[in-house]
Amino acid sequence: MSIILTKEEAKKIIDKVLAFSKADEMSVSLSGSRTGNIRYARNSVSTSGESLDLSLAVTAVFGKRSGTATINEFDDKSLEKTVRRAEEIAKLAPENPEYVPMLGPQTYLETSTFSESTAKIDPDYRAKAAFESIDPCSKKGLTAAGYLEDSSGFNAMGNSKGLFAYNKSTSIDFSITVRTADGLGSGYAIRDFNDVSKLSTKSATEIAMQKALASSSAKALEPGKYTVILEPAASIDLLQNMMRSMDARNADEGRSFLSKKGGGIRLGEKLFDERVNIYSDPSNPEIPKAGFSGDGRPQEKIYWIENGVVKNLTYSRFWAEKKGVKATPPPSGFIMAGGTESLADLIKGTEKGILVTRFWYIRAVDPQTLLYTGLTRDGTFYIEKGQIKYPIKNFRFNESPVIMLNNLEAMGAPMRIGGSLVPPLKIRDFTFSSLSDAV
Numbered sequence: 001m002s003i004i005l006t007k008e009e010a011k012k013i014i015d016k017v018l019a020f021s022k023a024d025e026m027s028v029s030l031s032g033s034r035t036g037n038i039r040y041a042r043n044s045v046s047t048s049g050e051s052l053d054l055s056l057a058v059t060a061v062f063g064k065r066s067g068t069a070t071i072n073e074f075d076d077k078s079l080e081k082t083v084r085r086a087e088e089i090a091k092l093a094p095e096n097p098e099y100v101p102m103l104g105p106q107t108y109l110e111t112s113t114f115s116e117s118t119a120k121i122d123p124d125y126r127a128k129a130a131f132e133s134i135d136p137c138s139k140k141g142l143t144a145a146g147y148l149e150d151s152s153g154f155n156a157m158g159n160s161k162g163l164f165a166y167n168k169s170t171s172i173d174f175s176i177t178v179r180t181a182d183g184l185g186s187g188y189a190i191r192d193f194n195d196v197s198k199l200s201t202k203s204a205t206e207i208a209m210q211k212a213l214a215s216s217s218a219k220a221l222e223p224g225k226y227t228v229i230l231e232p233a234a235s236i237d238l239l240q241n242m243m244r245s246m247d248a249r250n251a252d253e254g255r256s257f258l259s260k261k262g263g264g265i266r267l268g269e270k271l272f273d274e275r276v277n278i279y280s281d282p283s284n285p286e287i288p289k290a291g292f293s294g295d296g297r298p299q300e301k302i303y304w305i306e307n308g309v310v311k312n313l314t315y316s317r318f319w320a321e322k323k324g325v326k327a328t329p330p331p332s333g334f335i336m337a338g339g340t341e342s343l344a345d346l347i348k349g350t351e352k353g354i355l356v357t358r359f360w361y362i363r364a365v366d367p368q369t370l371l372y373t374g375l376t377r378d379g380t381f382y383i384e385k386g387q388i389k390y391p392i393k394n395f396r397f398n399e400s401p402v403i404m405l406n407n408l409e410a411m412g413a414p415m416r417i418g419g420s421l422v423p424p425l426k427i428r429d430f431t432f433s434s435l436s437d438a439v
Contacts, residue, residue, distance in 0.1 A: 004154055013074060014028045014156060021087075026060050026083070026159060028056065031053075031153065034050065034152050035153075036126060037150070038129070040145065040146055042145070043137060043144055048126060058083055058085075060086035065091065067093050070082070098318040100317040104163060105161075106297070112194075114152070114170050118172055118193075118195060129174070129199075130146065133205040141180075142213070143178065148172070148174045150170070150196065151172075152168075153169060154166065154167065154169070165291075167292070169194065178208040184216040185211075185212045186377070187207070187208035187378055188379065189207045189233075214388070215380070219391070223435060225430065228430040229355045231357055236418045236420060237359055238362070238401040241372060247313065251266070252265055252323075268310065271305075272406060278335070279304060282300070287420060289331075293329035295317070304334065315328050335420065338411040339413065343424045346410055346426050348387075349426075351386070354432075355379075374396070375397070395436060396434045397430065398431050399430055408427060409428050
């Protein structure tokens with residue numbers, strides 16, 4: 001059996017499983033993938049490989065009791081055995097007071113998440129991609145450590161109420177860290193696409209090389225509040241954490257930055273600079289996503305923040321029913337609208353500031369203000385009169401994306417990062433609390 005099943009093949013298996021059901025309700029999810037990778041460090045490949053996976057999960061429901069069983073064998077006897085097992089587990093499970101009956105048939109947006117060129121990646125391509133990253137580093141006396149992973153696969157789901165969803169997708173992810181021979185300079189770049197033809201490991205590595213060479217001999221600056229230019233690889237983590245905190249129930253129950261003191265939620269309030277517009281759109285050609293969420297709800301184009309105003313929150317189906325509103329699923333990626341300027345333009349327009357390549361080791365400090373702490377890494381630079389003057393030692397930061405998006409000075413052109421589209425951001429009064437000796 002092929003690992004990447006067609007829509008018709010997937011539906012045939014799901015329908016067969018549902019036909020075995022004796023439960024009140026049943027849902028089936030079926031997925032398959034081929035994933036390849038190559039990893040290198042100290043300018044030589046350390047591991048590479050390819051894995052294939054095809055698996056099916058069955059959830060049986062009796063009243064408000066549910067049970068799930070999984071399998072990776074697809075003969076009739078094995079499929080029926082898995083259904084019976086899920087039903088046995090369901091009968092033993094406690095009732096879920098928040099159980100919501102399964103969805104019926106849905107209509108989904110058609111999206112283009114599959115690229116034939118990515119699906120055809122082979123070991124030769126991976127070796128060449130690694131060579132084009134390692135070779136220029138070796139020639140300059142630099143040390144490269146990188147990882148490339150490509151995947152092609154499908155997801156399908158169906159239930160006893162007539163719902164059926166199918167999506168085929170591909171992805172390629174690449175990250176590279178380059179160090180100077182003395183270990184004092186470090187640079188980093190990261191890329192991800194659905195279509196491998198958009199990836200050049202060579203050009204991404206060249207950026208990391210430039211940063212490594214430019215970041216040795218770092219000087220210490222006093223901690224404090226600075227104007228910063230956050231590259232997308234830096235801002236994505238804080239923005240992602242904020243987008244994952246848009247849950248209505250947490251807000252209603254007083255556990256969120258969207259909770260009002262004394263009760264209520266801040267939906268419809270202007271919480272950010274009016275230039276902040278964040279939305280999700282599964283059909284966006286730069287970051288296409290499946291037209292359905294994990295529980296079968298349709299993914300649609302939706303504004304989360306418009307002109308600084310909180311427009312929508314995410315709802316579980318249970319909480320939406322309780323509140324009498326539409327059950328909006330969380331987005332699988334988001335788009336933050338930006339400007340047209342390049343990163344170089346933002347630097348040119350900065351009198352004094354700090355350029356941050358990326359953050360790491362980010363941890364939550366206070367969920368009600370979305371305060372986070374973490375460290376800069378892999379290239380932090382002091383800007384003066386529109387030019388990068390010298391590398392600086394890394395900082396620990398303490399900052400909230402909510403405060404950050406109120407201190408917005410400028411935005412550049414968005415780029416894809418971590419499955420989202422995010423612009424470089426120029427932020428005033430960004431809080432650096434202490435110095436770090438880490439490179």
